[in-house]
Amino acid sequence: MTEYEVYLSGEIHSNWREDIINATESKNLPISFTGPVTDHDASDNIGVDATGPEEKNFWKDHKAAKINSIRIKNGIESANIVIIKFGEKYRQWNAAFDAGYAAALGKSYIVIHPEDFTHALKEVDAQAMAVARDEAAVIKILEYLTLK
């Protein structure tokens, strides 16, 4: 039986990760999950918390983003599948960055986004192995991929 490691990228202010993880666990699918740190405050402040304060917001963000990249990069590189959710809010450039990163590594990724993002996300969708509207579609795909 095929086993998968799945990296869950994108939106961090909803429970979509838990919905997918819980559904696949209740079905006993042979899948393990990784993802970024989803504690928003901890994520924004880890740079200055660990290596000292910065006066400019640019460097505060810079130091945090680099530390976060250690986890993101390791997660994507060891994953068999990357799932990227674009939600309704925020600019979410990091989600598109992760998609580009996965594409260049030749990783299969699946995108979740509302229909009205179709034109704006066409380059991201073009390299995806599936474009889903919701988590239910992704769960169906994961169940299919792990069929005996």
Add this chain to the structure above:
Amino acid sequence: MTEYEVYLSGEIHSNWREDIINATESKNLPISFTGPVTDHDASDNIGVDATGPEEKNFWKDHKAAKINSIRIKNGIESANIVIIKFGEKYRQWNAAFDAGYAAALGKSYIVIHPEDFTHALKEVDAQAMAVARDEAAVIKILEYLTLK
């Protein structure tokens, strides 16, 4: 003397590419430039123009984006430097996608964006070799990099 091939990614509704190209040409810098097709209509319609109409906008966009990816991918992969401009308008997920793609390939890239995008672009900026506010800064960097 070092020669560079530079791929210009991002914003397509202003003349920023020409500004950089003209400045480097007037300084005789040993740099050649590539980039995406910047004719917006041609770019959106190439899929249906070449391989037939689609009823759903999703597939129209999909076919166009895939054909465009041929040029974008070849451009980034053969470039020594990628320069990515995030302008004030639109969602520009393709620009962030290109940044992620370049990062995963280990390509050095430079980002141009307004200061108020600092927090939203922190993951993109974190892997950049320089973050510039305008084309003048990029021209200065290119001139420096090609010093004898």
Add this chain to the structure above:
Amino acid sequence: MTEYEVYLSGEIHSNWREDIINATESKNLPISFTGPVTDHDASDNIGVDATGPEEKNFWKDHKAAKINSIRIKNGIESANIVIIKFGEKYRQWNAAFDAGYAAALGKSYIVIHPEDFTHALKEVDAQAMAVARDEAAVIKILEYLTLK
């Protein structure tokens, strides 16, 4: 002792996979097996089942084939050996595609096909590490490769 992961590609309307798996299990060979989803209907319909209906058969097939490629690609990339069976029926272009994919990755692959396909499959055979007429030959090779 050497352990192998073997990906079984090609023909899906006979029991050749089970024959190989059962024989190696009865001999306690240290080999695990992966392969594509072999439920033909599920495989053809997973695209529309998961992400909605399509009017054109092209897009129905397209969506299914992309989702299947997630499993196929992960299977070939993590395999030590790929075994590809060309049977008497159908065009089997996907089997030849898998062979080319394995070859480009530098994966060792073994082909099973009837003698009368010799000329038509010469390019596929040329990069194979063995060309077998039946499963018995493959089982003999796997037994040999896992000798202490």
Add this chain to the structure above:
Amino acid sequence: MTEYEVYLSGEIHSNWREDIINATESKNLPISFTGPVTDHDASDNIGVDATGPEEKNFWKDHKAAKINSIRIKNGIESANIVIIKFGEKYRQWNAAFDAGYAAALGKSYIVIHPEDFTHALKEVDAQAMAVARDEAAVIKILEYLTLK
């Protein structure tokens, strides 16, 4: 301006290569073309012609296919774009093999095939950047990709 090297794979018993080459030359597109040896007899016999006769057809084919692979592999690996035509005749497993080879290398490829091959070629089409019905579509795409 972007320049491309294009490898033309697949059908060898029609003039489709010349049609594409002539059209792009008459438009002065910055494209160079490579492809396999298309002299069918020379291609089948090069193995025994160069390194001596074989009694078994298998080895005659094997030696020829390996020598041909030198040119095919170098052509695909140095190409920016691979174009693969599946015609009405023969099994054309080598064309599908080339597609798989290109896909694994991350090369952008375009497929040309009649509509009735849609289901049989779905795995090949799934990784293609465009699926065309004829050479005219490919010429349109090449002209678009080389726009200034």
Add this chain to the structure above:
Amino acid sequence: MTEYEVYLSGEIHSNWREDIINATESKNLPISFTGPVTDHDASDNIGVDATGPEEKNFWKDHKAAKINSIRIKNGIESANIVIIKFGEKYRQWNAAFDAGYAAALGKSYIVIHPEDFTHALKEVDAQAMAVARDEAAVIKILEYLTLK
């Protein structure tokens, strides 16, 4: 939960490795550690001890350094994170060499060094994902990266 393998490079005449290992163990972080042989005499003499004496110090050092490189290279290549400490003493070119090696492989690395090395280590710091003053900062980062 994400698990990491961390390679500890650099200074060998203090207990900084043990400090990090003990702290992460007491917090039950899912991290395993590797590093070079830190027995200084054994490390300097392994070449001549194993394969015979040399009259020139150059070859004595050469043989030892090559054998040590087996462990160092394997450690860096299989690590998820490399941590490199530059202490107050010695030239520590091997630490900078390890940083360059990690950078070229695309490995995320973290540097620990005193503030007065800032200018001299700017090239090493430029490719680091974090620059820390002490082990406490590194422990904070490792704890953050392994948050559930």
Add this chain to the structure above:
Amino acid sequence: MTEYEVYLSGEIHSNWREDIINATESKNLPISFTGPVTDHDASDNIGVDATGPEEKNFWKDHKAAKINSIRIKNGIESANIVIIKFGEKYRQWNAAFDAGYAAALGKSYIVIHPEDFTHALKEVDAQAMAVARDEAAVIKILEYLTLK
């Protein structure tokens, strides 16, 4: 503690593999070993045994060597260290081939050979991480590399 997978290449008509394996086992070193099939007859005949007889010795050898390459290639590619012994007898071109293969992959390898082969093996030795006269030296190196 560092763990290693070691591939033992070269001479097959003496007990040198067992000597190394037994010594490292008695010292409880965290090392696992792989290697080619060392049953000489089985190795020479596997091609014809599995896929049918050949009149020419060339093809008999060819088929056997390709099947053996599956195990050799997988062994070298997954190894952390390759150890290659050149004994007094035979031409041993396969041992030199394995050394070149390991070198191109960037694998650390150790060579064992008598002193009088020094000039003839200079290219093989030049890329080695150690050149030993006997198994005792290799055992000393392995013990050193796995020091806590």
Add this chain to the structure above:
Amino acid sequence: MTEYEVYLSGEIHSNWREDIINATESKNLPISFTGPVTDHDASDNIGVDATGPEEKNFWKDHKAAKINSIRIKNGIESANIVIIKFGEKYRQWNAAFDAGYAAALGKSYIVIHPEDFTHALKEVDAQAMAVARDEAAVIKILEYLTLK
């Protein structure tokens, strides 16, 4: 005849680069040279010159080092040979970093350093293809490598 691109890394406060370039030019050797920007002030200030001032020296250095890395990285990656000079002055961690970077890419590099650095540079020397005491030795090697 073989042609080479040579990257000259390390010491920037002497004329060693010119000595090598002039000697090879006077001998008409088919070699082109690249290297970092050797204008010390320009190199230290390019970050703040191009993208604005920084209060902390760390960020001033950081921005400069990243921009310089664009040239250094492109230079090493496209070079056939890297030559790295360690002089008597300064800590020269960037030279050791370049050596590690070249080693991980599998680039052949040659080191120039005084004899008393032998022990401190043993890890750098261990992966070098030659260790020279002066430019004359390097010129002799380059002349030899480009023999017809």
Add this chain to the structure above:
Amino acid sequence: MTEYEVYLSGEIHSNWREDIINATESKNLPISFTGPVTDHDASDNIGVDATGPEEKNFWKDHKAAKINSIRIKNGIESANIVIIKFGEKYRQWNAAFDAGYAAALGKSYIVIHPEDFTHALKEVDAQAMAVARDEAAVIKILEYLTLK
């Protein structure tokens, strides 16, 4: 038309390289050739000539072989085809090493050797794209591969 760079490895005490080069030049084939330094004395002594004398022959050979490896490695890595001749004399382990190196890089190589080496060279032949008895066969293959 396809152009090739061909690296000529192996035997250095006969004129086989010139025979191939002259024949392809007289036919105006679009092929350029590279190879090792074939001045035997210069090749053996370059190490001590450039970087000083050694008392042990091992280190004299070692230094020479490493310098030679710069040219060999660059030659094989940039070649489209590697041709390796095993002659009647000497042990020629370097030729087998080059074959293994080429194989691991996925380079197509052609072997020339007398029939009585068949069994001893079976592993080298197994990964070759052609096995020839003489230069005439190789010239025929090169002429074929460069057919328009």
